[in-house]
């Protein structure tokens with residue numbers, strides 16, 4: 001079982017990467033082989049809107065998207081991570097989404113895989129739910145089965161992996177976290193997300 005995480009953060013190895021790695025570590029402990037792909041390492045050009053992908057599963061641009069395609073096709077589970085930029089995904093993540101159109105339009109070649117998404121932001125209530133929904137809709141349009149971090153045995157656990165650097169507000173001052181993963185509830189949700197992904201991949205591959 002392969003789980004591929006794609007990081008849309010413009011900062012490699014920071015908060016979003018830490019959260020993605022927390023999910024991947026748990027998935028690896030459950031027997032999955034895992035990989036974290038940093039979009040910031042790749043050279044992916046903008047979609048040219050040439051519409052050639054209307055009639056065939058092919059993109060007219062030759063660049064590092066071919067690397068991503070290979071990894072997407074080989075994966076059983078695809079985990080997207082993006083920090084919130086203006087209540088939205090980052091430019092890198094949106095560009096990846098646009099360029100993946102050829103894998104979806106003529107034929108949904110990623111159909112039937114398991115998908116999940118996570119996000120983090122600077123602020124509490126900084127646009128996390130909207131950003132997460134954008135990534136989950138994208139995965140659903142590609143035909144993936146999208147799981148969240150709901151623990152089936154624990155009704156009060158957070159169903160969303162939506163972090164923040166802002167911990168709260170006390171005595172007129174904002175309290176900041178060093179890293180989003182320092183939120184214990186969020187770290188627990190990351191692990192549950194991994195368990196839910198692995199469980200569904202196993203069920204689908206039976």
Ligand SMILES: Cc1cc2nc3c(=O)[nH]c(=O)nc-3n(C[C@H](O)[C@H](O)[C@H](O)COP(=O)(O)O)c2cc1C
Pocket residue numbers: 009010011014015016017083084085086087088120121122123124125126127165
């Ligand atoms: C261009 C830009 C836009 C941002 N927009 C938001 C926002 O709308 N809401 C928010 O809470 N944080 C916003 N942030 C803060 C990031 O979401 C936050 O720093 C996050 O932890 C970055 O993830 P990283 O550590 O993986 O880079 C923005 C940051 C940048 C650079």
